[in-house]
Amino acid sequence: MSQPDTKERILDAAEMLFARDGFHFASLRAITTLAKVNLAAVNYHFGSKEALLEEVFKRRLIPLNEIRQAELERVRDLAESEGRAPRAEEVMAAFIVPTVRFCCQDPQAEHFSTLVGRAIAEPDDTVRNVFIHHIMPLFLLFFDLLQKALPDLDIDTVFWRLHFSMGATTHTMRLIGKPELLPEGLNRNIDIDKLLRDLLAFVTAGVVQ
Amino acid sequence: MSQPDTKERILDAAEMLFARDGFHFASLRAITTLAKVNLAAVNYHFGSKEALLEEVFKRRLIPLNEIRQAELERVRDLAESEGRAPRAEEVMAAFIVPTVRFCCQDPQAEHFSTLVGRAIAEPDDTVRNVFIHHIMPLFLLFFDLLQKALPDLDIDTVFWRLHFSMGATTHTMRLIGKPELLPEGLNRNIDIDKLLRDLLAFVTAGVVQ
DNA sequence: GTCTATACGATGATAGAC
DNA sequence: GTCTATCATCGTATAGAC
Numbered sequence: 001m002s003q004p005d006t007k008e009r010i011l012d013a014a015e016m017l018f019a020r021d022g023f024h025f026a027s028l029r030a031i032t033t034l035a036k037v038n039l040a041a042v043n044y045h046f047g048s049k050e051a052l053l054e055e056v057f058k059r060r061l062i063p064l065n066e067i068r069q070a071e072l073e074r075v076r077d078l079a080e081s082e083g084r085a086p087r088a089e090e091v092m093a094a095f096i097v098p099t100v101r102f103c104c105q106d107p108q109a110e111h112f113s114t115l116v117g118r119a120i121a122e123p124d125d126t127v128r129n130v131f132i133h134h135i136m137p138l139f140l141l142f143f144d145l146l147q148k149a150l151p152d153l154d155i156d157t158v159f160w161r162l163h164f165s166m167g168a169t170t171h172t173m174r175l176i177g178k179p180e181l182l183p184e185g186l187n188r189n190i191d192i193d194k195l196l197r198d199l200l201a202f203v204t205a206g207v208v209q
Numbered sequence: 210m211s212q213p214d215t216k217e218r219i220l221d222a223a224e225m226l227f228a229r230d231g232f233h234f235a236s237l238r239a240i241t242t243l244a245k246v247n248l249a250a251v252n253y254h255f256g257s258k259e260a261l262l263e264e265v266f267k268r269r270l271i272p273l274n275e276i277r278q279a280e281l282e283r284v285r286d287l288a289e290s291e292g293r294a295p296r297a298e299e300v301m302a303a304f305i306v307p308t309v310r311f312c313c314q315d316p317q318a319e320h321f322s323t324l325v326g327r328a329i330a331e332p333d334d335t336v337r338n339v340f341i342h343h344i345m346p347l348f349l350l351f352f353d354l355l356q357k358a359l360p361d362l363d364i365d366t367v368f369w370r371l372h373f374s375m376g377a378t379t380h381t382m383r384l385i386g387k388p389e390l391l392p393e394g395l396n397r398n399i400d401i402d403k404l405l406r407d408l409l410a411f412v413t414a415g416v417v418q
Numbered sequence: 419g420t421c422t423a424t425a426c427g428a429t430g431a432t433a434g435a436c
Numbered sequence: 437g438t439c440t441a442t443c444a445t446c447g448t449a450t451a452g453a454c
Contacts, residue, residue, distance in 0.1 A: 006437080024233050028430060038439055043431060045437090143392070156396050157407065160381075164411045167380020168373035174329070175372065181341070183349065187365050198366060202373045202415035209414045215420080237447065247422050252448060254420090 007045050009035040015056045023053055058134065060102075060112050065138050067098045072141050079148075088149040089204045095142050096169050096200060103173050104192050113173035150208070165203040172199055216254050218244040221317075224265045228320035231327065232262055263339045266328070269311075269321045270343050276307045281350050288357075297358040298413045304351050305378050305409060312382055313401050319386050326383035359417070374412035381408055 013035035017026035028049055032039045046052040071094035079086040103113050116131075147158050172195070175181060179188035222244035226235035237258055241248045255261040280303035288295040312322030328340040356367050381404070384390060388397040 027428085029428090038437095039430090040432075040439070041437085049430065140392070155394060159392070159395055160404065160407050161411055163380065163384065164377035164408060167377040168415075169376070171329075171376020171379065172369075172372060183345075183352065183368070185364060186368055195369065198369050199373060201418060202370055205418045206377075206411035206415040209410060236445080238445085247420095248447095249423085249449085250421070258447065 006035075006037055006041060010037060010042060010045060010052070011056055011059060014052050015059075018053065018056060023049075057112070057116075057131075061116075061131075061134055064098065064102045065134060067102070068095055069138055069141065071095070071098055072138070072145060076141075076145055085148045085151065086145050088146065088208050089200070091142070091145045091149050092165060092203050092207065093200055094145075096165075096203070097196060099169060100173060100176070100192065100196055100199070103176055113170065113176070116170060116173070146207070161207045164206060168203055169199065215244075215246055215250060219246060219251060219254065219261070220265055220268055223261055224268075224317070224320050224324070227262065227265060228323040228327075232258075259339070265324070266339055266343060269318065270340075273307065273311045274343070274347050276311070277304055277347055278350065280304070280307055281347075281354060285354055294360060295354050295358045297355065297417050298409070300351070300354045300358050301374060301412050301416060302409055303354075305374075305412070306405060308378060309382060309385070309401065309405055309408070312385060322382050322385065326379060329379055355416070370416045373415060377408065377412055 010031065013031045014026070017031050017034065020026070021030075028042050029039060031052075032041060035041075042049065042052055046055055072091070075086050075090045075094045079090075143159065143162060146162055147153075147155065150158055150161075153161075176190060176192070176195075179190055182188050219240065222240045223235070226240055226243065229235070230239075237251050238248060240261075241250060244250075251258065251261055255264055281300070284295050284299045284303045288299075312318055312325075325340065328337060352368065352371055355371055356362075356364065359367055359370075362370075385399060385401070385404075388399055391397050
């Protein structure tokens with residue numbers, strides 16, 4: 001490659017402009033100008049604007065998934081070594097803590113969380129399947145551990161309580177970095193550690209009841 | 210009006226195509242073709258594509274909000290007449306039950322629930338802001354009642370617990386009507402009444418802890 | 419007032435030369 | 437791999453028919 005960092009420069013520019021202007025209003029002409037590459041480079045390297053968005057998304061999702069997978073496996077192995085079932089609170093924390101922390105470590109996080117929400121709601125199978133393909137193995141491990149933590153509940157009940165918890169978590173990520181959306185009279189200086197404790201206490205109370 | 214239902218036909222077509230394809234990929238040409246009206250009719254009757262989206266939302270959101278408002282006021286007035294604070298579970302039910310039921314009662318409204326799910330997750334501020342603008346007054350009443358129900362908690366804690374509950378609810382609505390997305394081994398014949406009970410029990414446990 | 423036909427500028431995508 | 441030139445389609449605007 002004569003320009004070995006062309007793809008990276010496009011990804012950086014796209015991530016910045018998708019975050020600042022939104023997917024629709026960030027034009028390929030603006031992205032390629034900022035990245036100092038030719039307009040056609042996006043379609044050459046990525047195939048389409050949608051595929052570029054997907055790569056921007058995956059660049060963050062894959063490392064995050066590795067962290068969450070490692071945490072879930074750590075909880076599973078610790079419980080096994082102690083000859084007990086994992087505790088529901090441990091399982092929830094193993095997934096939720098890295099998820100929320102990941103979205104606070106840099107200014108792009110806000111957009112990443114909306115991308116996750118969008119992928120979940122996407123009606124187009126091809127786009128949604130890409131997301132499902134990356135999240136499903138992780139979700140199944142999460143689901144399996146939570147079933148072990150709650151052996152007295154039927155599988156459907158465990159699933160829906162997990163689903164409720166995921167909804168609470170993703171909805172929360174959407175608001176981090178957008179404190180201007182908080183109603184008047186609230187503390188707009190969000191304390192992430194306190195928020196994480198509150199969220200974990202909330203979902204744990206709902207999951208174990 | 211020589212075509213008294215032109216606006217309604219545009220709204221029906223737009224609701225279906227916005228839900229199926231997303232706001233960005235549903236073109237005005239596709240919408241006006243499906244509605245059997247001229248392309249320019251959208252800009253004549255609504256002003257812009259974005260204004261059309263807002264009307265699509267308002268047509269369903271305003272009646273739904275009236276139901277939810279009435280339920281919240283009923284809970285508030287009943288508590289007042291009995292000289293007590295409203296109970297958290299009553300407050301949560303007043304909002305959540307009409308919300309979930311509204312999206313299951315007729316096939317047209319099913320498109321709306323898809324739209325709401327997408328609007329909240331949409332990367333475009335354009336789409337999300339339309340939704341937030343219409344839900345905010347209701348949210349503030351909801352918030353106020355929940356503060357009265359939980360007088361020992363500070364305002365920020367109440368807000369976040371409410372926010373977690375809204376996340377669980379909207380995430381759940383996203384899955385209703387799409388049981389094919391449920392993992393293998395789960396009951397795909399979703400029982401709305403049971404689901405509502407489970408969701409209410411979950412958020413109530415998290416809110417009151 | 420409503421509706422139609424048509425045109426405009428900008429966009430995402432692509433073919434082909436280098 | 438990168439470029440230029442070009443294309444189809446997009447949202448929008450407007451002139452004029454009924």
